[in-house]
Amino acid sequence: MKVVRRVHTTQKNKSKIIKEFSRFAKEYDRHNIIQSEVAKQLVAHLCIKKYPAIIDIGCGSGEIYKNIQKNYIFFDHFIAVDLSKEMLEIHPSGNAVEKISTDFNAAEAYASFDTQAEALIISSSALQWSQDLDFTFSWISKKAKKAYFAIFTSSTFKTLHRAAKIHSPIYTEDQLKQSIDKYYNALYETHAYKLHFESVYEMLNYIKKSGVSGGEKKLTYKQVKNLIKNYPLDYLEFEVLFVDATSRYFA
Numbered sequence: 386m387k388v389v390r391r392v393h394t395t396q397k398n399k400s401k402i403i404k405e406f407s408r409f410a411k412e413y414d415r416h417n418i419i420q421s422e423v424a425k426q427l428v429a430h431l432c433i434k435k436y437p438a439i440i441d442i443g444c445g446s447g448e449i450y451k452n453i454q455k456n457y458i459f460f461d462h463f464i465a466v467d468l469s470k471e472m473l474e475i476h477p478s479g480n481a482v483e484k485i486s487t488d489f490n491a492a493e494a495y496a497s498f499d500t501q502a503e504a505l506i507i508s509s510s511a512l513q514w515s516q517d518l519d520f521t522f523s524w525i526s527k528k529a530k531k532a533y534f535a536i537f538t539s540s541t542f543k544t545l546h547r548a549a550k551i552h553s554p555i556y557t558e559d560q561l562k563q564s565i566d567k568y569y570n571a572l573y574e575t576h577a578y579k580l581h582f583e584s585v586y587e588m589l590n591y592i593k594k595s596g597v598s599g600g601e602k603k604l605t606y607k608q609v610k611n612l613i614k615n616y617p618l619d620y621l622e623f624e625v626l627f628v629d630a631t632s633r634y635f636a
């Protein structure tokens with residue numbers, strides 16, 4: 386069964402981030418090496434093996450769903466949430482799978498699926514694009530008691546940002562923790578990853594197609610030229626905050 390339920394979103398909300406994900410949706414699986422590893426590690430954190438519902442926020446092409454299947458974690462209902470319809474189209478379908486196209490930065494998203502204390506909320510490599518962390522975590526924390534998040538931090542591409550003299554468009558580890566702590570009792574782990582490349586040009590191409598930059602920061606031709614000349618590493622750096630969270634709302 387293929388259900389793509391669409392919750393109304395204005396064109397203004399459909400940011401550059403989503404346009405980039407949609408543009409490269411078909412190629413996403415070839416460029417999501419790190420996100421794929423992150424989703425695998427996040428699912429490995431799940432202790433309970435059966436849930437009435439699993440809600441995957443920013444589900445993309447289904448890395449979480451695939452790992453949940455591989456790890457024999459069972460559910461009655463899987464809700465795959467993503468603003469990009471192109472990503473939802475390539476997410477696995479099934480009788481128990483409901484796909485909802487909606488924006489986790491908008492309140493209407495949280496009316497599009499039921500609150501269920503015993504459900505599991507999971508989100509991998511997506512919430513770094515929250516426009517307002519307090520808004521997002523406050524809503525998410527009211528939908529289910531248990532949540533697992535993996536969120537890229539601003540130390541991702543840190544040497545590249547330094548070399549290009551730009552600020553990371555995403556949150557620091559401290560900013561993430563400060564907001565999450567308001568709504569959850571949380572345990573944290575930070576993991577660093579390296580991805581090696583033959584050239585800086587290949588690195589920039591990877592960044593574009595993997596959606597990690599989200600298209601929010603476009604370098605000028607001059608910045609790209611400088612970067613190719615001055616980037617000191619033959620790898621890209623990534624940093625991800627893993628969160629095992631229990632909502633205070635249900636305490």
Ligand SMILES: C[S@@+](CC[C@H](N)C(=O)[O-])C[C@H]1O[C@@H](n2cnc3c(N)ncnc32)[C@H](O)[C@@H]1O
Pocket residue numbers: 402403406407417420421424442443444445446447448449466467468469472487488489490508509510511514595596597
């Ligand atoms: C880097 S991908 C990760 C996908 C998947 N969770 C994984 O681990 O491979 C981020 C996903 O978040 C989605 N996304 C970004 N901003 C969003 C928003 N505001 N609302 C809903 N989905 C969003 C994108 O469309 C994309 O599919």
